[in-house]
Amino acid sequence: xxxxxxxxxxxxxxxxxxxxxxxxxxxxxxxxxxxxxxxxxxxxxxxxxxxxxxxxxxxxxxxxxxxxxxxxxxxxxxxxxxxxxxxxxxxxxxxxxxxxxxxxxxxxxxxxxxxxxxxxxxxxxxxxxxxxxxxxxxxxxxxxxxxxxxxxxxxxxxxxxxxxxxxxxxxxxxxxxxxxxxxxxxxxxxxxxxxxxxxxxxxxxxxxxxxxxxxxxxxxxxxxxxxxxxxxxxxxxxxxxxxxxxxxxxxxxxxxxxxxxxxxxxxxxxxxxxxxxxxxxxxxxxxxxxxxxxxxxxxxxxxxxxxxxxxxxxxxxxxxxxxxxxxxxxxx
Numbered sequence: 341x342x343x344x345x346x347x348x349x350x351x352x353x354x355x356x357x358x359x360x361x362x363x364x365x366x367x368x369x370x371x372x373x374x375x376x377x378x379x380x381x382x383x384x385x386x387x388x389x390x391x392x393x394x395x396x397x398x399x400x401x402x403x404x405x406x407x408x409x410x411x412x413x414x415x416x417x418x419x420x421x422x423x424x425x426x427x428x429x430x431x432x433x434x435x436x437x438x439x440x441x442x443x444x445x446x447x448x449x450x451x452x453x454x455x456x457x458x459x460x461x462x463x464x465x466x467x468x469x470x471x472x473x474x475x476x477x478x479x480x481x482x483x484x485x486x487x488x489x490x491x492x493x494x495x496x497x498x499x500x501x502x503x504x505x506x507x508x509x510x511x512x513x514x515x516x517x518x519x520x521x522x523x524x525x526x527x528x529x530x531x532x533x534x535x536x537x538x539x540x541x542x543x544x545x546x547x548x549x550x551x552x553x554x555x556x557x558x559x560x561x562x563x564x565x566x567x568x569x570x571x572x573x574x575x576x577x578x579x580x581x582x583x584x585x586x587x588x589x590x591x592x593x594x595x596x597x598x599x600x601x602x603x604x605x606x607x608x609x610x611x612x613x614x615x616x617x618x619x620x621x622x623x624x625x626x627x628x629x630x631x632x633x634x635x636x637x638x639x640x641x642x643x644x645x646x647x648x649x650x651x652x653x654x655x656x657x658x659x660x661x662x663x664x665x666x667x668x669x670x671x672x
Contacts, residue, residue: 355623356456357570357639358630359410360439361387362647363449366422367656368669371396372476372543372610379656382482382599383422383668385437385576387450389415389614392652399473400614406650408450411633412640415614418453420527420576421482421607422598422660424667425583432664435595438522438577441504446644455570456555457624469533469567470621471613478543479529480608482599487513490605495528495551495573498604504577510553514593514604522579523595527609529572532561543610570624574609600670 365386368379376395386392389404396417404415423435437449457468480496490496490512497510501521515523530549537546548565550558561568580595587594596602622638634641658668 355626355628355633356454356630357411357623357633358442358452358454358456359634359641360443360447360644360647361407361409361418361450361453362447362644362650363437364388364390364392364408364417364650365652365654366434366660367654368658368660369394369655370419370610372478372612379658379669381669382597383434383660384419384598384610385422385449385451386417386419386652387453388417390650390652391415391614392417394655396612397474400612401473401616401619404614404616408448408647408650409453410641410647411619412642413616413619415616417612417614418451418574418609420451420525420574420609421601423523423525423578423580424596424598425580425586426594426596426602427586427663428588428594430665432596432667433583434661435578435580435583438504438579440575440577444644446648448644448648450576452575454555454573454575455620455624456573457570466568468624469569470615470618470624471569472538473613474538475613476539476543476611477529477547478608478610479527479549480606482597482601482606482608484606484608486605487603490603490607493607494549494553495526496607496609497526497553498607499524499526501577512605514595514602516591516593518584518587519580522577522581525574525576525578525607527574527607528555529609529611531558531569531571532565533567533569534565535567570620572611596667598667600667 370380374380389407391403424432439447440452500515500519530547532548540546
């Protein structure tokens with residue numbers, strides 16, 4: 341796959357960012373959907389700025405003091421449900437998270453985050469408006485309970501990895517076979533904004549999705565949501581290989597998301613904006629691609645060791661790892 345095609349781009353062009361974020365916390369908190377609730381309904385993996393808490397408000401870019409992400413001006417928070425393995429004896433164990441091999445070595449778990457403008461290979465030539473302080477959104481829903489509905493959530497997919505670089509085919513539900521190198525979850529957010537609301541009651545209506553599969557160029561924004569914003573996407577790599585010898589004898593999928601979904605239909609993700617000042621807009625107005633945006637060109641960056649040092653307090657005192665009798669929060 342071609343990572344860069346800068347020479348082919350016509351000016352003007354806007355940036356495409358791809359960067360790693362190490363794990364900030366794994367616990368039952370969800371300040372977007374369940375603000376103030378300790379604990380929230382199910383376990384999430386959270387990455388990003390250290391302002392993350394049970395309640396979050398205001399300009400996070402001015403509140404944060406460290407971040408687990410590559411860019412030191414990004415105090416946003418990004419989170420997804422966690423994957424567990426269910427043993428035939430009924431117990432559960434959390435699946436460990438791997439770093440993407442396209443990123444620098446040494447990142448502690450976490451995920452790969454993208455802010456793209458056109459597709460995976462070029463950064464396009466249209467104006468991109470950065471998110472505003474206080475902006476937040478979700479994609480997908482844990483209540484999705486059918487394959488047809490899951491297929492309708494374009495951009496929410498699973499990939500059965502032959503290598504860490506495998507990107508196809510994209511599946512709307514869990515792979516039904518052992519995956520040689522693990523499973524990747526992919527979450528693409530909508531990128532068309534109504535231009536008015538930083539959030540909405542369902543955390544989705546203020547945005548409109550024209551995204552297509554696998555970083556393909558998105559369609560034009562409708563008049564109801566006319567403002568093109570960055571296409572945010574997450575990739576999370578789960579190391580399922582330690583469980584290869586523990587699969588059920590009937591070959592059925594043994595993996596579940598942390599809210600008990602063993603199909604993957606309800607995969608979902610949350611985003612809370614927290615870039616400092618105009619840093620994201622400056623990036624979107626530049627012509628850099630991926631790692632070329634680092635080291636002050638135009639964004640300040642840090643090493644994996646510095647990323648891994650950032651942390652937040654654990655507010656929910658319960659085990660989320662090791663062999664568990666039930667999923668945290670689930671009386672199953």
